[in-house]
Amino acid sequence: MANTSDTILTVENMSVEFPTLSGVTTAVRDVSFTVGREKIGIIGESGSGKSTTGRAIMRLQPPQAIVKANRMQFEDIDLLTASEEEMRSIRGRRIAMILQDPKYSLNPVMTVGEQISETVILHERATSQEARSRTLAMLERVNIRDPERVFDLYPHEVSGGMGQRIMISMMLIAQPSLIIADEPTSALDVTVRQQVLSILDDLVVERNIGLIFISHDLNLVRSFCDRVIIMYAGRVVETIAAADLDQAQHPYTRGLLNALPSLDHPKDRLEVLRRDPAWLEN
Amino acid sequence: MSIIQTSEPSAPRKSALPKAAGKVATSFVVILTTLLGLMMITFTVGRMVPADPVIAVIGDQADQATYDRVYKEMGLDRPIYVQFAGYLSDVVRLDFGQSIITKQPVSTDLARVFPATIELATLATIIGAGLGIPLGVIAAVRKGTWVDHVARVVGLLGYSTPIFWLGTIVILVFYAHLGAIPPGGRIYLYDEGIVQARTNFILIDAALGGHWDVFRSALHHIIAPAVILGYASMAYLSRMTRSFMLEQMRQEYILTARAKGLGQRPIVWRHAFRNIRVQLLTVIALAYCGLLDGTVLIETVFAWPGLGSYLTSALFFADMNAVLGSVLLIGIISIAINLLSDIVYRFIDPRTR
Numbered sequence: 001m002a003n004t005s006d007t008i009l010t011v012e013n014m015s016v017e018f019p020t021l022s023g024v025t026t027a028v029r030d031v032s033f034t035v036g037r038e039k040i041g042i043i044g045e046s047g048s049g050k051s052t053t054g055r056a057i058m059r060l061q062p063p064q065a066i067v068k069a070n071r072m073q074f075e076d077i078d079l080l081t082a083s084e085e086e087m088r089s090i091r092g093r094r095i096a097m098i099l100q101d102p103k104y105s106l107n108p109v110m111t112v113g114e115q116i117s118e119t120v121i122l123h124e125r126a127t128s129q130e131a132r133s134r135t136l137a138m139l140e141r142v143n144i145r146d147p148e149r150v151f152d153l154y155p156h157e158v159s160g161g162m163g164q165r166i167m168i169s170m171m172l173i174a175q176p177s178l179i180i181a182d183e184p185t186s187a188l189d190v191t192v193r194q195q196v197l198s199i200l201d202d203l204v205v206e207r208n209i210g211l212i213f214i215s216h217d218l219n220l221v222r223s224f225c226d227r228v229i230i231m232y233a234g235r236v237v238e239t240i241a242a243a244d245l246d247q248a249q250h251p252y253t254r255g256l257l258n259a260l261p262s263l264d265h266p267k268d269r270l271e272v273l274r275r276d277p278a279w280l281e282n
Numbered sequence: 283m284s285i286i287q288t289s290e291p292s293a294p295r296k297s298a299l300p301k302a303a304g305k306v307a308t309s310f311v312v313i314l315t316t317l318l319g320l321m322m323i324t325f326t327v328g329r330m331v332p333a334d335p336v337i338a339v340i341g342d343q344a345d346q347a348t349y350d351r352v353y354k355e356m357g358l359d360r361p362i363y364v365q366f367a368g369y370l371s372d373v374v375r376l377d378f379g380q381s382i383i384t385k386q387p388v389s390t391d392l393a394r395v396f397p398a399t400i401e402l403a404t405l406a407t408i409i410g411a412g413l414g415i416p417l418g419v420i421a422a423v424r425k426g427t428w429v430d431h432v433a434r435v436v437g438l439l440g441y442s443t444p445i446f447w448l449g450t451i452v453i454l455v456f457y458a459h460l461g462a463i464p465p466g467g468r469i470y471l472y473d474e475g476i477v478q479a480r481t482n483f484i485l486i487d488a489a490l491g492g493h494w495d496v497f498r499s500a501l502h503h504i505i506a507p508a509v510i511l512g513y514a515s516m517a518y519l520s521r522m523t524r525s526f527m528l529e530q531m532r533q534e535y536i537l538t539a540r541a542k543g544l545g546q547r548p549i550v551w552r553h554a555f556r557n558i559r560v561q562l563l564t565v566i567a568l569a570y571c572g573l574l575d576g577t578v579l580i581e582t583v584f585a586w587p588g589l590g591s592y593l594t595s596a597l598f599f600a601d602m603n604a605v606l607g608s609v610l611l612i613g614i615i616s617i618a619i620n621l622l623s624d625i626v627y628r629f630i631d632p633r634t635r
């Protein structure tokens with residue numbers, strides 16, 4: 001399988017703070033992890049800081065947010081000191097991001113083809129002719145039949161599943177080595193979810209690149225990812241191989257697992273997560 | 283109407299043509315109803331105001347016999363609905379009657395005064411949109427910085443300054459003290475009658491005839507009122523543009539564009555701005571309509587011989603044919619502008635196709 005020793009991204013003690021009128025809110029606190037050529041899941045409930053973590057890596061946090069870290073190294077680039085100009089050449093070309101809902105994340109008044117081509121034209125200075133043929137090939141790669149027709153469609157004319165495949169083509173066309181997927185299947189029907197996931201999986205394995213898969217779906221992450229980072233209230237509480245998730249030690253992870261219904265062992269009443277203030281201490 | 287509503291939204295493209303025809307028919311009916319309602323209200327109000335149109339014609343020195351004769355001649359003895367029906371049948375034949383003041387057909391008067399107003403309103407809108415839209419975009423992008431604050435103050439001043447006051451001050455400063463602009467009117471008296479009236483738009487007529495001195499003269503006259511109206515329009519448009527842009531910059535697709543690696547400029551202009559064009563067009567059309575009938579004050583201050591001045595004097599003299607004709611014209615133009623912007627939407631917003 002993927003070679004996990006080859007580190008793409010190293011994050012050491014990253015914090016994201018939001019200064020507000022009533023003091024500083026820390027959305028992410030002392031988060032450390034590495035990403036190799038693997039699929040790593042970040043899981044946590046709403047507000048646990050998983051999306052903020054993903055955005056901070058690309059320096060796409062809201063302007064008022066303050067990101068601190070001991071080290072944020074992406075391949076040969078120090079993300080802490082890189083200029084905004086350098087960041088722009090990294091975004092989309094070396095680190096890409098897939099957002100949740102194609103209904104909102106695609107520009108409603110630009111054609112699908114125009115939006116995908118834009119990435120190629122921007123990063124590879126391709127002519128619009130080259131960009132077009134690259135786009136058509138990429139659309140074909142994400143299993144879109146009749147790419148010529150889809151090229152000229154507007155986002156409202158495609159289905160959610162197709163929209164997310166378009167999003168994937170747009171973000172993978174410039175061959176990034178790290179993809180941050182922020183709940184890429186949460187807005188999709190269960191039936192098309194698997195389809196989109198397998199396309200993403202194929203591309204990640206085929207190109208031997210890293211994927212950060214942000215999700216709140218424990219079962220999905222367990223079956224899809226190699227490793228899982230569990231976040232709670234802005235902290236990483238546990239990092240564990242997906243296969244070993246059943247042996248998770250942290251009470252929060254255990255609580256999450258116990259709150260899942262299971263077909264094999266039906267329960268009348270699912271366990272309710274009991275939170276321990278001590279989790280915030282370590 | 284029922285045909286349109288029962289047709290399937292996902293119907294194949296073949297049915298697009300009859301559907302479009304149905305839409306056109308519907309809007310046509312709506313337009314006619316609106317105009318009819320507009321005329322009815324204006325006509326009734328015109329007959330109920332205490333001003334006496336007979337006095338306006340014969341003066342207050344005439345004797346009772348003359349008064350009665352003219353009263354009958356003008357058809358005022360008939361019931362109001364008969365009068366209205368008579369007026370309607372005239373209007374259908376494009377006969378708006380005669381103006382009491384100018385003793386000319388109202389249609390001739392309108393053909394003379396309306397272009398003056400259009401000229402003024404158009405130039406004002408060009409100034410307002412040309413400055414207001416970029417200002418609004420910059421204010422939105424640099425929200426909270428000094429640029430935004432300056433734009434806010436400029437906008438607030440534009441909102442709250444009474445136009446007639448600003449007009450008076452401009453005349454006082456730029457005409458009386460500096461002598462930089464003429465005090466009013468459309469061209470200098472000595473330029474009058476040189477240009478052949480083809481469109482009644484003096485700028486266009488002068489350019490067509492190659493009379494560049496008259497063109498300059500007209501430009502010299504129009505600049506002050508157009509800038510004042512344009513300033514008010516700019517204030518409005520920049521505030522609207524700012525809030526439209528702020529709304530778009532919060533959208534998720536902007537994050538997508540940033541994640542792609544795009545810089546600020548393409549994000550603002552290629553992504554966000556493209557999404558506000560429809561809304562912008564709507565407010566520009568509204569502002570333009572507002573200027574067409576809202577130039578009364580500025581036309582009075584600058585002695586601008588446009589629809590506003592014409593309508594004002596017509597109202598003062600109870601010249602009901604002129605009032606009705608003017609109101610009808612404004613109504614038609616407002617409807618036409620809205621219809622036009624509806625059509626343009628289809629070209630710039632793929633979702634409405």
